[in-house]
Amino acid sequence: MNPQASWEEVEHLFHQAVDLPAQERQALLASASAPVRAEVESLLKADDKAFFAAPPVHLAADLVEHQPGALTAGQSVGKYEIESLITIGGMGEVYRAHDPSGTPVALKILRRHLVASPHAVDRFETEARAASALHHPNIVAVYESGDSPAGLFIAMEWVEGRTFRELMSAGAVEAAQAINWGTQAAGALAAAHAAGILHRDIKPENIMVRDDGVLKILDFGLARLAEPVRIEPNSVGASGTISGTLSGTLLYMSPEIFRGENARSASDVFSLGTLFYEMWTGKHPFAGETPLDVFEAIECRLVAAPSTLRDGIPHEIDALILRMLDRDSANRPSAHEACEVFSRFSERP
């Protein structure tokens, strides 16, 4: 508020001016002193309709329904008994639980009221069913999905191990290891694609490697529940690269998804290619300072061949990763083809 404009004067002029037609309003404002006029003009420009149109109903619902981590050990969800809380997220929680036979499961609970649209809930249910039909050693098994008083739930295979994010935190991965993981990951994706199921959200957080070396892709088809991605300009981390939830959303997204097109199997291949690039070189091909930089990189940046960043990458793998990152989805190899390339190397002594 301008210190030279008295609040009473501002208030008086505002109410006089607010309902006047444009011309009369101008004339009235012109007669006021400069500071009062400036203050009132700035107020008249503010559009309060959208903000005050609706009370914060989602927040209120969240307050009374959703107590983060509300389920405690011994409580039941479906036939599963809760053991402990693993993580809390914006739309629900993940618990460790077990079924009546004592087999441990990861129980993902989605609070229905936190999901933006009813359509998204339908899609979630459809896709959870589809994912539960996938049986592959490298895909986390979905045992069951259903509804409970606590919310929608998915019971899935419990995986003890580390995510790709953690495994890659030290930089590039040793070649034999990268070939082995590449074979497993591409093989899992190929099997899903053969069954007509897309992942839609391949990223390092969604791939785990068990302590015995078996790789597991998590959350098939469960992503992209809500409405279009929101880009938050302030979610750039101190490190200068995009941090937090945004990294997962944006950095592994294919150009066609950015353009608003439907996901296809080649979109998953692109995301996996990005991850492979990072795994082999220790560098993300589309890293940027801001979300906009990342957009631009994915749309336009010329990707340097992995072999220019690290010695000893076999030519076939070098070329494969670049093809996986082709901007034209039609030019990308299938997940099956990628798996075959890696497995040829893994068979070599």
Next chain:
Amino acid sequence: MIPQGEVTGLLTAWGKGDQNALNELMPIVYSELHRMARRAWSGQNQGNTLQPTALINEAYLKLAGAESASYQNRSHFFAVACTAMRQILVNHAKSRQTGKRGSGQFVLSLDDVQPAVNQEASEVVALHEALEKLQAIDDRKSKVVEMRYFGGLSIEETAEALGISVITVNRDWRLARTWLVREMSGNGS
């Protein structure tokens, strides 16, 4: 359980200008509203929206008692209750903002999309901060917003609770809204 007479006594004392009475009243109203809100919601169908006014009315009947309390006490109670609703929502919004976390093992991939509730949480905190600035300039207008937005009171109920005319509430509400929106958009002069 708080005896009804105590709340009525506090309301009367506050009505006579005893600020300590308000300090004692607030936590009682706060916890009762919080408890009622949870109960009102549980067991009902999804998609229901919380009705702050209904809660406040119910809390009033429960805490003050329908017969023992004067008309004036009722207005005072509504004022306290709306402030309590504001605190409840703002506290929850803040916990939402800081409570988000993801551990290495199972990260909810769904968290990538900002759900409506997080959006509202940051809006409510922004409004709360802007409202504190407005209060320094014009206390009454900040009260009007508190009652209308956080308490869900109608224009008439707000007028009654604050002891001012409907016309004044309308005018205050209108100016306060534009002032707050401008403040929140960072264009305040």
